[in-house]
Amino acid sequence: MSIFTEDIVNFRSVLQLAYNFLAGRDYLKKKKFQERKKLISVALPFSDLVFASGAVPVFPIRMEQFKVHSYLTALNSATNLIGWNLTTKLLSFVRKFDVLKILDTVLDDVIHTINDKYNELYDLGIDHGISSDFCYGITGLTGMFVSKGKNLDANINFTIRCSAWNKYSETLKQFVPRQIWVDIPPRNIDNALELLTDNVSQAISDLEEITGNIVSDNSLNKQFRIGNQIKRFYKTILYEFSASDFYPCNPATFSEILALLGLSYQDYNSDNQRYLESFSYLVKEMRERINKGIGMDVSDMPRILLTPVFGGWEPESHEILYELGARTIYADWEILNLLEEISVSKNSNPVEEYAKFLLNATTRGIGYDQEALTDSYIETAKALNVDGLVFNQVFGCHSISNCYSLLRRKIRNKLEIPTTVINFNKIGDNVEQVKTRLGAFMEMF
Numbered sequence: 001m002s003i004f005t006e007d008i009v010n011f012r013s014v015l016q017l018a019y020n021f022l023a024g025r026d027y028l029k030k031k032k033f034q035e036r037k038k039l040i041s042v043a044l045p046f047s048d049l050v051f052a053s054g055a056v057p058v059f060p061i062r063m064e065q066f067k068v069h070s071y072l073t074a075l076n077s078a079t080n081l082i083g084w085n086l087t088t089k090l091l092s093f094v095r096k097f098d099v100l101k102i103l104d105t106v107l108d109d110v111i112h113t114i115n116d117k118y119n120e121l122y123d124l125g126i127d128h129g130i131s132s133d134f135c136y137g138i139t140g141l142t143g144m145f146v147s148k149g150k151n152l153d154a155n156i157n158f159t160i161r162c163s164a165w166n167k168y169s170e171t172l173k174q175f176v177p178r179q180i181w182v183d184i185p186p187r188n189i190d191n192a193l194e195l196l197t198d199n200v201s202q203a204i205s206d207l208e209e210i211t212g213n214i215v216s217d218n219s220l221n222k223q224f225r226i227g228n229q230i231k232r233f234y235k236t237i238l239y240e241f242s243a244s245d246f247y248p249c250n251p252a253t254f255s256e257i258l259a260l261l262g263l264s265y266q267d268y269n270s271d272n273q274r275y276l277e278s279f280s281y282l283v284k285e286m287r288e289r290i291n292k293g294i295g296m297d298v299s300d301m302p303r304i305l306l307t308p309v310f311g312g313w314e315p316e317s318h319e320i321l322y323e324l325g326a327r328t329i330y331a332d333w334e335i336l337n338l339l340e341e342i343s344v345s346k347n348s349n350p351v352e353e354y355a356k357f358l359l360n361a362t363t364r365g366i367g368y369d370q371e372a373l374t375d376s377y378i379e380t381a382k383a384l385n386v387d388g389l390v391f392n393q394v395f396g397c398h399s400i401s402n403c404y405s406l407l408r409r410k411i412r413n414k415l416e417i418p419t420t421v422i423n424f425n426k427i428g429d430n431v432e433q434v435k436t437r438l439g440a441f442m443e444m445f
Helices: 012-022 024-034 048-052 070-082 084-095 101-127 136-151 163-174 192-211 217-241 251-264 272-291 317-323 350-364 370-384 401-414 431-442
Strands: 039-041 056-058 154-158 179-182 303-307 327-329 388-394 419-424
Touching: 012 024, 012 101, 012 251, 012 272, 024 039, 024 056, 039 136, 048 056, 048 192, 048 217, 101 136, 101 251, 136 163, 154 163, 154 192, 179 192, 192 350, 217 251, 217 272, 217 350, 217 370, 251 272, 251 317, 251 327, 303 317, 303 370, 317 327, 317 388, 317 431, 350 370, 370 401, 388 401, 388 431, 401 419, 419 431
Parallel strands: 039 056, 039 154, 154 179, 303 327, 303 388, 388 419
Antiparallel strands: none
């Protein structure tokens, strides 16, 4: 039986998030052909402007045809008749009589389905001729556009410090002719904020032209408010629940939930209000379970921060760490300053406030130098009060993976917690090596 099964079948919010991620293809077809919405691709959590324009942001892999677990399919069908809450209660009750054998692999199948598709699209990127020197994330994204780029109305690009990322972005025009660019200038330019505000304004104009909608201050602030609420809930899970000595579920399940949140956060599963509701209910469910004593005492399990994972990682890592007696935390979007709120005060200029958000993220997190990036790793590890850090060194990554030596020195001087590095090229390629490295790491505890 899957180690996650007993926890996940009763988590309505997680089931919703998983289903909405996997069933994106049908949902997006409905939006495009029935509702005449424009589909704009995004990668990394930069969907705000797309939502504000009335278009639909799409993390491209979600246009693929996934094999949706039969339990999730049955669950979604039943909700059309009696709603999510009654459906999950009913199936939980039926499971006590051991009728629904299919439940035993539900979340394992969800994660493995996504991972298999990532590898398939990675291979497609390689077959298309992308350089083998590029990282797994960029290669997989290329495969996504090779596969489904023709279904998109536009793609929105945000330039960051990674030269490979910017080079990859420039190639996307062959798959999606309409490209929207937000060039983020270096912070050492005196008028960086002014330049970036102008660039955001131009991107908004491009979106208005594509959608035929006017992007007002009200529509921007409405999206920012939704995004800010989601970010608060995300931080609650990271800082309140992951730091607790009692988890609302098995620690491996908790890691799976964090992994699913990391993936789906990039486009809010293409529906910001629905995503907010699921996230809100997830926090409510976790809190209720803890208050009722439903879950697991994890006070004797060290908390391990495994990062970065957004460019590709071996998902079995948290299962290996669990078997070795640890609990794994994924917090990339917090480390990269992408969970910071955007001001919606009465007298603020929403375009400028969004520019400030982007400038902060790209000067302190994802888009700046090694000193700033490693400082962010240290600050987040300290704030999360983790007991150890596993650095995921992705082959082909020239902007983040090469900062480990500096990060290790800073951890030794400022945090004094154990750290190790694992290497990643493709999902499933070196599981045994990862297991050996993590086994040696856990001996330090």
